[in-house]
Amino acid sequence: MDRSAVYFLLYVLIAKTIVAQAATPADSVYATDKQTIAKGQQLFGQNCSACHNFLQKGIGPNLSRVTADVSYAWLRKFIRNAPDVIGQGDARATRLVAEYNQIMPAFPTLNDADVRALMAYIHHNKKLTTDKNESFGTAIADPVPAKIAKGGLRLTLEEVVTAPASATQTPAARINKMLVLPGQTERTFVVDLRGALYEMAGVTLQPYFRLPDHRPNFIHAPGLATGFGSFAFHPAFYQNGLLYTTHTEKARTAPANFAYADSIKVTLQWVLTEWKTTAPTATTFVGTGRELLRIDMVSAIHGVQEITFNPLAKPGTPDYGLLYVGVGDGGCTENGHYELCQDSTRLWGKVLRIDPRGTNSRNGQYGIPVSNPLAGRAGGEIFCRGFRNPNRICWAPNGTMLVSDIGQANMEEINAVVAGANYGWPDREGTFVMNYRGAMDKSYPLPGNDAAYRYAYPAIQYDHDEGKAVSGGFVYTGNIALLTGKYLFGDIVNGRVFYVEGNQLKPGQQAIIQEFDLDIAGRPVTFQALCGSKKTDLRFGIGPGQGLYLFTKTDGKIYRATACALVR
Known part of the structure; x- marks a missing residue:
């Protein structure tokens, strides 16, 4: 086989790999076994639940869509050291600081297995559709329009x-x-x-x-x-x-x-x-x-x-x-x-x-x-x-x-x-x-x-x-x-x-x-x-x-x- 044919086959193999990776759903990146998710739930309760949940935003953002909105790599990096991500001028991180008026701390005590379990639990609780609220009528955009x-x-x-x-x-x-x-x-x-x-x-x-x-x-x-x-x-x-x-x-x-x-x-x-x-x-x-x-x-x-x-x-x-x-x-x-x-x-x-x-x-x-x-x-x-x-x-x-x-x-x-x-x-x-x-x-x-x-x-x-x-x-x-x-x-x-x-x-x-x-x-x-x-x-x-x-x-x-x- 001549060199050009080898290059062509190599190109095809690389292209197929890229397409396969691109087509791989995000779900496959996250662990799905019960043991890992249970460990993540425990870590979430100890480190995250004071500011985050999966129903609404509070002290920190609602996490029900986070694994659909950001990459696995970004989320892992942010959990590891949010102040560092913010300091690098990351657009999403900067926007979160402006909205919530505080910075999530770094978690240096979490090892790789801990972070993997924590992310598995967060992904396990994802919601890709918005809850229906028809029975409550139309939400009020500004509950108290008069300003102090x-x-x-x-x-x-x-x-x-x-x-x-x-x-x-x-x-x-x-x-x-x-x-x-x-x-x-x-x-x-x-x-x-x-x-x-x-x-x-x-x-x-x-x-x-x-x-x-x-x-x-x-x-x-x-x-x-x-x-x-x-x-x-x-x-x-x-x-x-x-x-x-x-x-x-x-x-x-x-x-x-x-x-x-x-x-x-x-x-x-x-x-x-x-x-x-x-x-x-x-x-x-x-x-x-x-x-x-x-x-x-x-x-x-x-x-x-x-x-x-x-x-x-x-x-x-x-x-x-x-x-x-x-x-x-x-x-x-x-x-x-x-x-x-x-x-x-x-x-x-x-x-x-x-x-x-x-x-x-x-x-x-x-x-x-x-x-x-x-x-x-x-x-x-x-x-x-x-x-x-x-x-x-x-x-x-x-x-x-x-x-x-x-x-x-x-x-x-x-x-x-x-x-x-x-x-x-x-x-x-x-x-x-x-x-x-x-x-x-x-x-x-x-x-x-x-x-x-x-x-x-x-x-x-x-x-x-x-x-x-x-x-x-x-x-x-x-x-x-x-x-x-x-x-x-x-x-x-x-x-x-x-x-x-x-x-x-x-x-x-x-x-x-x-x-x-x-x-x-x-x-x-x-x-x-x-x-x-x-x-x-x-x-x-x-x-x-x-x-x-x-x-x-x-x-x-x-x-x-x-x-x-x-x-x-």
Whole structure:
């Protein structure tokens, strides 16, 4: 055979190989055996489920079509080291950063087999067609078309202190809650979700209590809601020395008081603990703790991020000494287990009210007040329900209880709560219908017979044109006159600071939201500029003298509001 014939045959062979490879469907690249997919499901729960699922976009994009939209090689590279792909200017990666305002971390601990299994599980959950939503009507493109306007008030901030760094990467300090312990001398405390409770003394934060020193099974990974979730001092702390905390531990660390069917995965557990200090006035905690309850969670998101006592309740009144506990849905809705939220016998997606000093609960470790709406029945702990992530609870001076609820893909809300009311999740998000069985990233109008469902609706709501996650605040009662009586809050992601007039906080009647201008030493600022990041992780706290404090997990800086003036 001459050389030209050899070249021709070689050309044909190469061409056929290329055509065969091009014709090979993407499905054949991904592993399909049950063992690999099961391993991928476990890895997904540990590393991905906090931000991603296969029903809708949330903190990160919906992954139901990702293996159809990108190549196997691209996805593998992105999972390995997303920051590197972004840094190389990849168009898709850059677009994702712009849309979600954050960067997926690298996963250097995943080996090749892990990545292969993870990708197999993602591909196993692909959806190449869009869920049908005809029965819900036409989706609403812009749920709240009116835009939040500036209110003509300029809030002056002063940087007070930077929290001790608890990591070398962003967020630098996961400071999440600040409150004042009243007494002869007011004491202010700040918690870092990575495990430390600090006392703020002047311009310093001094360690008061380290939860990992007392609970070796404590975990704060993978971040987001996990870790040292919340804390509350008993209103008689200086007499009884009682402190309450919530924190996360690994799945199956101990039998849960509140569990579900074996067919539903458990990613971690939230634990509510009562601690008794031997010296209430001491600057560091010395004492012991006892577990009150333990609850399983489907994923790492939407945990037990808030516990609190009603500060308006006085000794001898029915609410005195009762602990309110905000329990998120644990990601059960986006993982297909939405039935847990609306079940009045289950604790997920509820605000609980318990007597931590009582014993008539099922496990005998706390009490269920007889005044609770469901007292004497299964779920007697429940005070109200229908929440996705009830992450802050406070009371207005007139006694109105306010619960901020971080939304899914479209709406953020704050509810003026009534005992026994149902706030709709996952059937409702704000004043809109959500298809929790299908495309959850769309909003639909309320049905004509909506009153028959007896859902309660927010006192404040805004859509995702304005922000991505509500940062609950409080009604101001400090000494800055122009702030008095206003409910102050903002958005976790973009760091905008909002207010509504306190007299507009009424159940089901949406108040008008207005935005502050911000400055430091006469210089206009935004929290995004102060942090140097699109995601600020903004939180609100009450400090000495009922002062307004704002702080950002991104850089760990704490600011105090020193003045408020009319914008001229």
